[in-house]
Amino acid sequence: MSISRREFLKRSxxxxxxxSVLSTTKLKGFTKHPIGWKGxxxxxxxxxxxxxxxxxxxxLGNVDKHGKLLKIDGNPIHPLTHGxxxxxxxxxxxxxxxxxxxxxxxxxxxxxxxxxxxRVTWEEALDFFAEKLLQIKxxxxxxxxxxxxxxIQAKFFHHLMQAYGTPNSVExxxxxxxxxxxxxxxxxxxxxxxxxxxxxxxxxxLMVFIGSHVGENVFTGQxxxxxxxxxRGAKLIVVDPRFxxxxxxxxxxxxxxxxxxxxxxxxxxxxxxxxxxYDKEYIKNNAVGFTQLKDHVxxxxxxxxxxxxxxxxxxxxxxxxxxxxxxxxxxxxxxxxFAWYGDDSQxxxxxxxxxxxxxxxxxxxxxxxxxxxxxxxxPAPHHKPKAQRADGAGSIYPFASKGLGxxxxxxxxxxxxxxxxxxxxVIYSQNxxxxxxxTWKTKEAINKLDLMVVVDVMPMEQILYADLVLPEATYLExxxxxxxxxxxxxxxxxxxxxxxxxxxxxxxxxxxxxxxxKRLGLEEIFQWETIExxxxxxxxxxxxTLSQMQANGIVQYDKGTPYYDFTxxxxxxxxxxKIELYSKKLERYGFSPLxxxxxxxxxxxxxxxLIYGRSPMHSFARSQNNEILHAYQPENxxxxxxxxxxxxxxxxxxxxxxxxxxxxVSYKIKVNVTPGIRPDAVYxxxxxxxxxxxxxxxxxxxxxxxxxxxxxxxxPLSGSTGMRVNFVRVIKNGNPLMVSGAVSVVPKFDSEKPxxxxxxxxxxxxxxxxxxxxxAPAEExxxxxx
Amino acid sequence: MAIIMTNLIYKTYSKLFxxxxxxxxxxxxxxxxxxxxKILNPNDSNFNKIDKWSKSFNNxxxxxxxxxxxxxRLFINTFPTLPAPMYKSFYDDNELFGRSVGELLDTYEQYGxxxxxxxxxxxxxxxxxxxxxxxxDEEKIxxxxxxxxxxxxxxxxxxxxxxxxxENTELDFYKVLITSLNNFIKEDxxxxxxxxxxx
Numbered sequence: 001m002s003i004s005r006r007e008f009l010k011r012s013x014x015x016x017x018x019x020s021v022l023s024t025t026k027l028k029g030f031t032k033h034p035i036g037w038k039g040x041x042x043x044x045x046x047x048x049x050x051x052x053x054x055x056x057x058x059x060l061g062n063v064d065k066h067g068k069l070l071k072i073d074g075n076p077i078h079p080l081t082h083g084x085x086x087x088x089x090x091x092x093x094x095x096x097x098x099x100x101x102x103x104x105x106x107x108x109x110x111x112x113x114x115x116x117x118x119r120v121t122w123e124e125a126l127d128f129f130a131e132k133l134l135q136i137k138x139x140x141x142x143x144x145x146x147x148x149x150x151x152i153q154a155k156f157f158h159h160l161m162q163a164y165g166t167p168n169s170v171e172x173x174x175x176x177x178x179x180x181x182x183x184x185x186x187x188x189x190x191x192x193x194x195x196x197x198x199x200x201x202x203x204x205x206l207m208v209f210i211g212s213h214v215g216e217n218v219f220t221g222q223x224x225x226x227x228x229x230x231x232r233g234a235k236l237i238v239v240d241p242r243f244x245x246x247x248x249x250x251x252x253x254x255x256x257x258x259x260x261x262x263x264x265x266x267x268x269x270x271x272x273x274x275x276x277x278y279d280k281e282y283i284k285n286n287a288v289g290f291t292q293l294k295d296h297v298x299x300x301x302x303x304x305x306x307x308x309x310x311x312x313x314x315x316x317x318x319x320x321x322x323x324x325x326x327x328x329x330x331x332x333x334x335x336x337x338f339a340w341y342g343d344d345s346q347x348x349x350x351x352x353x354x355x356x357x358x359x360x361x362x363x364x365x366x367x368x369x370x371x372x373x374x375x376x377x378x379p380a381p382h383h384k385p386k387a388q389r390a391d392g393a394g395s396i397y398p399f400a401s402k403g404l405g406x407x408x409x410x411x412x413x414x415x416x417x418x419x420x421x422x423x424x425x426v427i428y429s430q431n432x433x434x435x436x437x438x439t440w441k442t443k444e445a446i447n448k449l450d451l452m453v454v455v456d457v458m459p460m461e462q463i464l465y466a467d468l469v470l471p472e473a474t475y476l477e478x479x480x481x482x483x484x485x486x487x488x489x490x491x492x493x494x495x496x497x498x499x500x501x502x503x504x505x506x507x508x509x510x511x512x513x514x515x516x517x518k519r520l521g522l523e524e525i526f527q528w529e530t531i532e533x534x535x536x537x538x539x540x541x542x543x544x545t546l547s548q549m550q551a552n553g554i555v556q557y558d559k560g561t562p563y564y565d566f567t568x569x570x571x572x573x574x575x576x577x578k579i580e581l582y583s584k585k586l587e588r589y590g591f592s593p594l595x596x597x598x599x600x601x602x603x604x605x606x607x608x609x610l611i612y613g614r615s616p617m618h619s620f621a622r623s624q625n626n627e628i629l630h631a632y633q634p635e636n637x638x639x640x641x642x643x644x645x646x647x648x649x650x651x652x653x654x655x656x657x658x659x660x661x662x663x664x665v666s667y668k669i670k671v672n673v674t675p676g677i678r679p680d681a682v683y684x685x686x687x688x689x690x691x692x693x694x695x696x697x698x699x700x701x702x703x704x705x706x707x708x709x710x711x712x713x714x715x716p717l718s719g720s721t722g723m724r725v726n727f728v729r730v731i732k733n734g735n736p737l738m739v740s741g742a743v744s745v746v747p748k749f750d751s752e753k754p755x756x757x758x759x760x761x762x763x764x765x766x767x768x769x770x771x772x773x774x775x776a777p778a779e780e781x782x783x784x785x786x
Numbered sequence: 787m788a789i790i791m792t793n794l795i796y797k798t799y800s801k802l803f804x805x806x807x808x809x810x811x812x813x814x815x816x817x818x819x820x821x822x823x824k825i826l827n828p829n830d831s832n833f834n835k836i837d838k839w840s841k842s843f844n845n846x847x848x849x850x851x852x853x854x855x856x857x858x859r860l861f862i863n864t865f866p867t868l869p870a871p872m873y874k875s876f877y878d879d880n881e882l883f884g885r886s887v888g889e890l891l892d893t894y895e896q897y898g899x900x901x902x903x904x905x906x907x908x909x910x911x912x913x914x915x916x917x918x919x920x921x922x923d924e925e926k927i928x929x930x931x932x933x934x935x936x937x938x939x940x941x942x943x944x945x946x947x948x949x950x951x952x953e954n955t956e957l958d959f960y961k962v963l964i965t966s967l968n969n970f971i972k973e974d975x976x977x978x979x980x981x982x983x984x985x
Contacts, residue, residue, distance in 0.1 A: 018818035022794050025801050025809065029917045030894070031902040039895050066891045068883055097882040099871040103862050104906075109855050118854035119805055119862055459865045469863075503882070505906045625866070627880065696867055 042067055046499040047075055047553030049483055051475030052088035052095070053619040054151065054173075055196065055219045056483055057081040058554060059089060061476060061499030069093045069476060069500050077552055079492050080196070080221030080485070087617050089220075091628040095457065095474050096500065100625075102459055102471035103504035112447070115464045122505065122515070129468055130519030132451045133164065136423045142166045143387035144423040146410050150430035152496070153472065155481045156513035156526075157428050157455070159380055163522045167385035168413075168422070170405030172435040179406075180720040181338040183399045184348020187583050189361055190573030193334045194370055198487040198562070201225035201234070203365040205329040206322065208237045210261055210351065211340070212333045215245035216685075217614040235326070237319050239264065241611060242639060242683050243676025252319050257310040258609050258681050258724060259341045259600030265350035266597060267305030268320040270297045272357045277324025279359025286570055287356055289582020289593075296594045308597065310678075327358035329365025337614075341600050342713030342722035345399065349583070350595040356579045362564035371491035371559040373484040375541040378534075379527075390419055397719030398589050406719035407436050408712070414445035424451035428509075429472065431460045434621045437709045437721050455512065458622065461691075471506040473498075478508030479531045482538045492556040493542060495535065495549050510534070591717060600725070606738040607661065607727035608640070608682040612705040621687035621706070624698035635702035637670040639683040640730075645673040648730060648737040657731040658682075658703060662710040665731065666703035682728060792974075793923035798822060799967050800916035803872065805862075806853035814840045814849070826970060832962040839958065856957050869954035870947060874910035877943035883908060890939055897922065912947070915940050916967075933978045936971055944968050 044063055049056040050072075058078025062070045072092050076083035095101070105125035110116030120128075136144050142165030149158050150171055161169060173179075182192035196219055201207065207229060214226050230236065230249055238250040239261065247253040256264060272278040273294050283290050302320075306313040323330050332355050338344050352361075360366025391409030393400035400406045411432075414422040425432075425446070433439055446452060446465045454466040463469050472478075480496040502508070510531040517526050528534040535546045544555050564570045571577045575585055587593040603609050617633040618624060638658070640650065650656065652673035658666040667689045677683055689704030713722035730737045798819065801810060813819050814837075823833040843849035858864070861872045875884035887910050894900060894909065899921060901909050908914075919940075922932050948964045955961060 015821065018816070018821040019794075021813060021816050021818040022798055022822065025797060025813065027797060027800055027804075027917045027920070028902055029800075029905045029907070029914045030899045030921055032921075033898045033900060035898055037895065037898055037900075039891075039900070064888065066888050068888060094881065097884070099873070099876050099882050100863070100867050101882075106858060106863060109851060115859075115865055116855050117858050117863070118851060119858050459863050461865055463863075464865050503908065690866075 039065060040067075046497065047495075047551065048476070048499055049494050049496045049553070050085070050089045050092060051151070051153075051496075052086075052092050052623070053218075055221070056152070056494070056496075057085060057089055057220055058083075058494060059085065059092070059499075063500060067500055069096060074220075075553060077554055078494075079488055079490060079554070079556055080224075082224065084220045084224060086218050086220050087629060087632055088619055088623060091623075091626050092476065094626050094628055096476045096503065098458070098626075100459060101457055101474070101503075102463075102469060102506065104471060105505070106463075106466075106469040106471075108467045112452075112465045112467075117463075117469065122507065125468055125470060126512075126515050126519055129453055129470075130516060132424065132467075133520060136450065137165065140421065140423050141387060143168060143385065143390065144421060146170070146390070146414060146422045146425045147428070148407065148410075148425060148430045148432055149428040150435075152480045152483060153475070153478070153509040154428040154455075155378070156510050157426070157516075159378060159525055160513045160517055160520070160522060161426065162380060162385060163517075163525045164520060165385050165387070167387055167389045167402075168391060168405070168410055170391050170407040170410045172407050172430060174401050174404035175406045175408055175718065175720045176339055176435055176437070176723075177337050178335075179338070179401060179404065180344030180715050180718045181334050181336075181348045182401070183345040183718040183720075184350075185334060185352045187345075187399070187574075187585065188349055188352035188356065188580055191370070193367075194487045196222055196485075196487055197334055197336075198368045198370060199225075199331040199333060200329075200363075200365050200368045201229040201331060202489075203329060204229055204234050204331040205326040205365060206235045206237065206331070208239075208323065208330065208332040209246055209250075210239045210265075210333070210335060212335050213240065213242075213244040213246055213613050214333070215249075216616055217336065218616040235322065237322065241678045241681045242613075243674070244613075247676075252315065252322070254309075254311050254315060254319065255678050257308070257678065258611060260305075260309040260597070262343060262347050262350050262595055263300070263305045263308040263597040264311065264316065265347070265354055266297050266300035266595065267302045267309075267316050268323070268354055269293065269350075269357060270300045271302060271317055271320035272324050272354070273297060275321070275324065277321065277327070278357040279327055282328070282359035282363075282566075283357065283579075283581075285566070286572070287579040287581050288576045289580060292582040293353065293594060300597075308599075323354075323358055328360045328363040330355075330358045330360050331366055332358070332360065334367075339715070339720045340722050340724040342715050342720075342725065343598055343600075344715045344720050344722060345717035346592065346595040353581055353595065356581060361579070362570070364563055368489060368562040369564065370486040371488070371557065371562065373486060373491050373493055373542070373557070375482055375484060375493060375538045378481070378538075388419060390414075390422060392719055397715075397717065399717045400719045407432070408438070408714070408721050409719050411436055411438075411442050411445050414448055415441050417448070421448070423449060424453070425449055426453045426455070427462060427466075428455045429457070431462060431620075431622070433462050434460070434706055437706065437712045437723055439706070440710070455509075457506070460622075470512060471504065472512070473502040473506040473508045476500055477502040477506065479510065479535065480508075482535060489562045490556050490558050492554055493539075494554045495546065497550060497553070586717075603680050604661070604727055606736070607729045608644075609680060609724065610658075610660070610705060610708055610726045610728045611681050611683045611724055612686045613683065615685040615687075618685070618687050621690070621704075624688060624690060624701070625696075627697065630697040633685075634697070635670065636685040636688040637672040638703070639672045639674055639677045641677050641679040642673050642675045644679045644739060645671065647739055648732075650730070650732070650737075656737075658708060658728040659731050659736065660708045660710060661727045664708055664710050666708055666728075667700050669703035793920045795822065795826070795970065796916050796920040796923065799963075799970075800913045800920060802963055803913040803916065803967075806850055806857055808846070808850065810853070811846045811850050815846070823966065827966060830966070832958070832966070835958055836962050852957075853959065856955065856960065860951065860955055860960060870950035872912045872947065873908055874912075874915070874939060874943050875908075877946045883910075886910070893935065893939070894918065897925065897927065910939070912940070912944070929978050930982055933975045936975055941968075941971055941975060944971070 046061045058075030060073045074083040074085035104119040106117035107120045145166045147161040147169040236250040237252045238247040239254040302313045302316040390413035391406040453468045455470040476499045483494045514526045583593045655668040688702030690698040713725045820837040878886045
């Protein structure tokens with residue numbers, strides 16, 4: 001006969017000692033309420049802003065009675081997205097409930113890279129962090145700490161790091177993304193373009209994309225306006241080596257030879273000027289340097305450009321004429337991820353000059369003007385860091401933003417210990433091993449650190465090298481600083497507020513920074529007790545309060561017409577007060593005052609230029625393991641020209657590998673055989689080919705473009721890392737497939753790290769570091785995503 | 787004695803599946819846990835292995851750190867994917883805080899309980915579920931209802947957790963614990979059912 005376990009236990013007895021020890025064990029998991037308790041009251045719909053990418057669209061989080069986020073909808077009153085949300089925004093709840101999200105502070109126990117951590121309390125974690133920072137400050141000075149922030153959430157820590165005294169704050173949004181663009185436009189018009197690009201698609205007659213693959217690279221607001229413009233009959237010119245989604249809708253597709261964009265732009269200028277198609281009145285009244293420009297482009301004829309770009313001369317002429325005919329209602333998209341060939345600031349200058357010739361800047365149908373938001377700014381510390389920057393912003397790269405800095409410059413400085421040793425990195429919501437090219441160098445730089453701290457939501461590979469990992473609350477669980485959008489016809493401010501309570505022990509950025517300020521003796525920079533009080537301070541400038549904002553999340557302004565009034569003199573924020581077609585500033589710093597075409601390295605025989613882009617389903621390399629987004633797009637594929645594929649014997653849908661010029665081999669990637677790409681280039685979507693088996697959905701799916709970028713070409717003006725300078729060849733069944741029996745002229749290397757004797761430029765050479773006084777680029781810049 | 791013993795076992799398992807702290811180390815080294823396991827599983831020598839292993843450390847700190855590192859790697863975070871999440875919803879809903887958690891929270895509420903503000907774990911964390919059985923027993927909730935809860939919210943997924951732990955750790959500690967837990971709760975539920983049927 002069976003005896004009940006509970007009955008059995010009746011007969012058993014622990015000794016008094018054991019019973020006593022076990023009985024006194026403390027558990028604290030539950031609170032008992034009186035019978036009839038009905039649970040907490042909760043708001044069922046919370047307005048906030050998305051962070052599944054960097055565009056920060058308006059969202060409404062639907063929450064059940066237990067505080068569970070059920071789904072995310074678009075906020076219908078959002079001025080740009082009007083209630084629409086992309087796939088990533090809809091999948092946001094999967095981030096909050098991802099089993100892999102960082103949950104508690106973790107302290108490294110094993111060696112760097114070993115991945116051995118133990119959970120610690122916030123108090124232990126922050127005490128350790130502060131003690132180390134104070135020690136480094138005492139021994140090496142505050143500049144020995146490098147700060148790698150990303151996004152609006154890192155702002156409070158940015159203030160803290162500034163008060164601590166380090167000048168070394170760097171974001172990939174500059175050197176790996178739109179930095180060179182903003183440098184070029186700022187040199188020309190006196191203003192950076194900013195985000196979202198203020199393109200007047202509502203009134204435009206012609207949209208021009210140079211490499212911009214709108215539709216695949218998704219900002220919902222811009223897509224809506226672009227689609228409406230097409231529907232309205234606006235024309236579209238797309239310059240892209242690939243028949244992109246946008247190219248498929250274009251009136252003109254210019255499949256340009258990669259790296260020759262400046263030649264095309266110079267030829268367009270030639271046609272506009274020499275066929276008298278430019279806006280003479282606009283240029284006469286508002287620009288300087290026209291005569292020099294006219295002389296400069298005299299020989300840059302369409303015939304000249306045709307040979308370089310491999311585009312038909314007639315197509316160059318026709319598209320230039322089309323632009324001239326429809327000016328000023330022409331919106332030339334300034335682009336976003338702009339770090340291509342190392343001549344990027346000058347390419348941006350060329351684009352800005354074409355825009356100026358068309359009279360489109362500050363005009364209806366072209367590029368409208370940014371507004372302002374009268375919210376008082378954070379009273380940033382008065383004692384600005386005294387030390388020289390290590391990243392080269394303002395010295396090696398004279399026009400780089402000192403607000404956003406040069407990530408690769410700081411990696412170089414840490415690696416070479418020039419101009420001084422960097423002893424700590426604080427990485428905040430940035431993935432330094434994915435966002436900064438030349439990963440081998442980043443890893444070697446990390447090895448030189450005494451301290452590496454990562455603040456993040458998810459465990460990216462870099463945590464393996466961290467001494468301390470701090471779990472930040474997701475964007476659905478926290479307040480952030482006020483999000484102000486100046487690039488809207490009616491500028492607006494939006495709040496991010498918690499849709500759900502933070503899970504585990506994740507904490508918002510405000511709390512982390514404020515707690516650290518107490519430990520660093522910098523309490524004075526956080527004069528508000530809570531972030532709610534601080535947000536009320538900012539919103540006071542907008543005549544509203546946080547509690548008034550909480551219902552719908554947005555407050556909007558009408559600043560009037562967002563165009564220049566040319567009935568009055570217009571002053572641009574350049575040195576001359578005019579649009580600078582010819583830049584004396586560039587000349588003064590030893591750079592070409594007018595854009596020049598410099599040939600890029602030719603594709604070696606047997607290889608293809610690797611170009612890359614974005615997908616509407618994924619954000620960078622961070623969403624591939626998201627269950628919903630993975631289901632939509634589990635892997636990337638390789639676009640390869642159909643004639644080349646025939647020659648190589650490749651069949652659409654089969655898997656191959658790629659090997660770059662330094663011998664780096666990719667995971668398998670599916671071939672997309674198409675006539676929609678030039679024969680000298682191959683294309684893939686960025687962010688795939690994750691290396692870890694533990695990332696079960698994303699592991700080994702597709703190839704990583706980043707891993708194949710073992711070299712870069714740095715733009716000397718901005719420090720931006722040109723990344724379209726890598727070449728790959730096709731490997732099938734372990735053997736390289738060669739086009740037309742060609743032989744590689746590029747030396748092969750054994751490891752991911754190029755050998756120094758073969759790549760002298762990778763040596764830790766001392767760089768020219770002259771602190772330059774460059775007034776305009778030294779201004780603080782807001783993070784506006786990438 | 788019966789009530790004390792039953793809820794003591796669930797309480798002890800809850801403690802064992804919580805993040806290791808000094809109190810747990812003291813419990814392990816006091817011999818109280820091995821004594822309890824000997825009563826529960828007189829023929830299982832695995833507990834002797836754990837006991838021996840625990841006592842093989844030179845000091846409490848090293849033992850604590852060893853357990854904390856393994857617990858962190860298995861149940862909290864590692865790059866890039868957690869080997870053995872300790873949440874019911876992970877197994878039943880394929881995410882954290884899935885649909886089944888709503889039902890669980892309704893059950894907590896039904897008995898007048900709420901996950902305390904001091905507790906930062908999710909409501910369906912194994913340690914919390916085990917603590918809840920202890921609380922039910924303390925509140926003298928019937929054996930039948932306790933068993934319903936155990937079957938529905940614990941036993942439905944802990945065998946899967948056992949597989950994950952066994953696949954992902956070299957350390958005997960959590961392997962032995964999860965096997966013993968599953969054996970215990972299965973037997974507890976089965977025997978209670980038999981008893982109820984007889985009644």
